[in-house]
Amino acid sequence: xxxxxxxxxxxxxxxxxxxxxxxxxxxxxxxxxxxxxxxxxxxxxxxxxxxxxxxxxxxxxxxxxxxxxxxxxxxxxxxxx
Amino acid sequence: xxxxxxxxxxxxxxxxxxxxxxxxxxxxxxxxxxxxxxxxxxxxxxxxxxxxxxxxxxxxxxxxxxxxxxxxxxxxxxxxxxxxxxxxxxxxxxxxxxxxxxxxxxxxxxxxxxxxxxxxxxxxxxxxxxxxxxxxxxxxxxxxxxxxxxxxxxxxxxxxxxxxxxxxxxxxxxxxxxxxxxxxxxxxxxxxxxxxxxxxxxxxxxxxxxxxxxxxxxxxxxxxxxxxxxxxxxxxxxxxxxxxxxxxxxxxxxxxxxxxxxxxxxxxxxxxxxxxxxxxxxxxxxxxxxxxxxxxxxxxxxxxxxxxxxxxxxxxxxxxxxxxxxxxxxxxxxxxxxxxxxxxxxxxxxxxxxxxxxxxxxxxxxxxxxxxxxxxxxxxxxxxxxxxxxxx
Numbered sequence: 006x007x008x009x010x011x012x013x014x015x016x017x018x019x020x021x022x023x024x025x026x027x028x029x030x031x032x033x034x035x036x037x038x039x040x041x042x043x044x045x046x047x048x049x050x051x052x053x054x055x056x057x058x059x060x061x062x063x064x065x066x067x068x069x070x071x072x073x074x075x076x077x078x079x080x081x082x083x084x085x086x
Numbered sequence: 087x088x089x090x091x092x093x094x095x096x097x098x099x100x101x102x103x104x105x106x107x108x109x110x111x112x113x114x115x116x117x118x119x120x121x122x123x124x125x126x127x128x129x130x131x132x133x134x135x136x137x138x139x140x141x142x143x144x145x146x147x148x149x150x151x152x153x154x155x156x157x158x159x160x161x162x163x164x165x166x167x168x169x170x171x172x173x174x175x176x177x178x179x180x181x182x183x184x185x186x187x188x189x190x191x192x193x194x195x196x197x198x199x200x201x202x203x204x205x206x207x208x209x210x211x212x213x214x215x216x217x218x219x220x221x222x223x224x225x226x227x228x229x230x231x232x233x234x235x236x237x238x239x240x241x242x243x244x245x246x247x248x249x250x251x252x253x254x255x256x257x258x259x260x261x262x263x264x265x266x267x268x269x270x271x272x273x274x275x276x277x278x279x280x281x282x283x284x285x286x287x288x289x290x291x292x293x294x295x296x297x298x299x300x301x302x303x304x305x306x307x308x309x310x311x312x313x314x315x316x317x318x319x320x321x322x323x324x325x326x327x328x329x330x331x332x333x334x335x336x337x338x339x340x341x342x343x344x345x346x347x348x349x350x351x352x353x354x355x356x357x358x359x360x361x362x363x364x365x366x367x368x369x370x371x372x373x374x375x376x377x378x379x380x381x382x383x384x385x386x387x388x389x390x391x392x393x394x395x396x397x398x399x400x401x402x403x404x405x406x407x408x409x410x411x412x413x414x415x416x417x418x419x420x421x422x423x424x425x426x427x428x429x430x431x432x433x434x435x436x437x438x439x440x441x442x443x444x445x446x447x448x449x450x451x452x453x454x455x456x457x458x459x460x461x462x463x464x465x466x467x468x469x470x471x472x473x474x475x476x477x478x
Contacts, residue, residue, distance in 0.1 A: 021193045021264030023392045023406060025252070025329060032334065033256055033478070049266045051187055051404065052321050055111065060334055077268030 008072050011082055014042035020078050024052045028060055031083070035066065038085040043069070046081040057081045107319070108185040108278075114338065117320030118346035121313065125225065126353040128309050132166060132302055134229055134368035135309075136221030137395040138212040138420060140171035141413070145209070145421025148414070156425065166306050171399055173310020174317070176288055178403025181318040183281025186274050193408040194261045197392075201408040204391025205398075205415025211384025212416070213423045214376040214436055215240070218384065218395035219324045224343075226371045228350035230358070230451060232440035233371025235458075237381035244385015245328035246477070252389060253478055285311075317400040325388045325397060331469050335476045340466035344459040351455050359448055369439035376436030 017034045019027040027048045038044045046057060054071065058081070061068030065086030072080050128135040146159035162168045182188035193201075208218065215222040215237045223241060226234030288311050295304025316322065326339035358365040371377050388394040391412045393401055398416070401409040427433040443451045469475050 018263035020266060021191070022197065022261075023191070023193065023401075023408065024323065025325075025333060025389075025392065026197075029252055029333065030256060033253075047263060049191060052323075055321065059336070063334075075268065077266045 006069055008070050008080070008082055011043055011045065011069070013045035013082070014038050014085075015044055017044060017046045019046055019048045019050075019053070021049060023050045024056065027053045028056045031057060031060065031081075035083060035085060040085050042085055044083045044085065046083070047074075047078050048081065049078045053081070054079065057083070108181070112316070112320040114320050114322060114342045115345065117316050117322045118342040119349060120316045121322065122228075122346045122349035122353065124309055124312050124316065125228070125350050126357070128170070128306070129354065129357060129363065129368075131305050131309070133363075134221070134225045135170070136167055136217055136225060137171060137174075137399070138167075138218035138221055140165065140167035140169075141209065141212070141218075141395065141417040142420045142424060143168045144413070145417035145419070148418055149421050149425075164300075164303065166303060169303055169307045170310035170313070173288065173307040173312075174314040174396065174399045175403045176284060177311035177314020178318040178400035179314075180281045180284040180288070180311070180403075181315045182404040183277040183284065185281075185319070186277045188277055188281075188405050189266070189269055190405045191407060192264050192266060193406075194264050196255075196259060196261045197408050198411055200390045201392070201411040202415045204387045204389070204393075205412035206419045207387025207390065208384050208395065208412070209387075209416040209419030209421075210423050211240075211244075211380045211382070211387055212395065212420055213380070213427065214372065215380025215384060216371045216376060216436070219388065220394075220396050222371060222377065222380065222384070224324065224347065224350070225368060226377075227347055228354045229368035230351070230354065230442045230455065231369040231371045231373070232442055233369075233373035233377035233437070236374045236377035237371070237384075240378045240381015240383075241328050241385040241388075244382040244387075245325070245389055246332050246385075247382070248386040248389025249329060249332050249477060251386070313396075314400055314403055317396060318404060322400075323397045324394045325392075328385060329389060331466050331475055332477050335470045335473045337463070337466035337470040341463045344463040348456055348459050351459075352452075355448065355452050355455075358443075365443070366439075366441055369441045371439050372436035373440045374437050380436075 015038060017030055019030055027050055031046055035044055058068045061083040067084040067086060069082040069084055074080055125135045143160055143162055143165045150156050150159055212218045217226055223234050223237045288307060292304035292308050295301060324343065327343040330336040330339055357363050393409055393412060398409045398412045402413060
């Protein structure tokens with residue numbers, strides 16, 4: 006899947022936040038995303054590269070991947086299951 | 087045709103190992119084993135591993151430097167735990183640079199405020215418990231001091247309270263993300279050379295300490311460096327063991343910390359039972375009032391700050407500016423509150439160390455210790471499936 010062309014249902018801006026806030030906000034925001042839709046998360050915490058993929062693939066959701074943006078942050082994509 | 091000379095083979099192997107060590111993240115279970123081994127080496131080398139006393143030393147100097155009174159504090163370059171802590175920060179810095187990950191991270195204003203308050207809570211909790219998540223819990227438990235287990239109960243309760251606050255904050259306080267400046271290509275390229283230089287300088291410092299007959303102190307700096315490397319490469323965070331069962335239900339860090347403690351505890355049992363070190367060594371924690379309530383306060387603080395005593399240090403090493411605020415708040419609070427309690431003769435009322443083998447004998451203590459941590463891990467695994475303790 007081409008991550009760059011994904012049109013997410015919503016974007017969570019967690020840039021500058023550190024563990025555990027990016028994961029906590031991801032979990033909360035995902036609750037409001039309809040099944041089948043995609044949540045995009047922007048993060049800068051290096052720990053999120055472990056935490057978000059690990060969490061995003063659980064509970065029937067699908068972690069689609071992440072890309073490092075040229076602007077110095079990482080974009081993560083989770084499809085709500 | 088590929089070259090098969092000795093040097094090309096060596097170069098290829100070095101490149102492969104460099105990628106394995108500095109570009110791929112280490113599994114946390116491996117870090118848990120390494121951490122227990124290094125903690126045991128520190129115990130054999132000098133005494134039980136701690137972190138908070140190094141914060142206290144820093145705080146004492148800040149308070150003394152500000153003219154707030156007191157005697158001249160212990161020299162930081164001769165203070166064993168300040169040296170281990172310095173090694174930890176520098177080891178994480180070297181590790182971050184060698185893996186091209188060092189970067190100055192800025193945070194939103196609310197995060198700095200939480201770092202400050204979290205640092206104050208952790209500084210206060212570490213005074214009451216006579217140690218932080220390392221000295222008061224991890225090491226205290228492995229030394230068979232009942233205070234370690236009381237602090238563990240406090241940390242679990244404090245993590246639950248801290249997490250409830252974070253959930254409230256998400257509902258009521260909005261904060262926007264902060265843009266970060268991307269690293270330049272040149273910076274990414276030169277980082278491994280700078281990281282290598284830092285490593286060489288620490289090793290040189292070890293020889294410097296030996297040169298002046300302070301090999302024991304140089305060794306502590308070096309052990310701290312190893313801990314910084316281990317923690318940064320695996321992103322080892324004690325907080326996750328207390329927070330994740332309530333937050334996502336994830337049991338991974340509980341299993342890792344439990345396993346690490348079983349190794350550390352068994353090693354300690356061998357060393358103490360054989361009288362290689364004095365059996366009562368490290369049994370200095372404030373069981374039970376100080377350890378329990380100190381653990382609760384410390385647990386709240388580590389959730390607010392987003393790091394405990396050890397992870398604050400390695401996160402500073404990778405460039406997290408908000409953790410510097412935590413370090414200073416922790417250090418000053420710890421120093422000031424310790425002086426206050428001692429001046430008011432309140433410190434002794436917090437409790438005293440209780441060496442479990444004195445009550446239960448070694449024969450009962452060792453299997454009970456193992457079973458206790460196996461039980462903790464199994465409860466966490468069950469919770470991961472049932473989400474019984476997950477708060478939202």
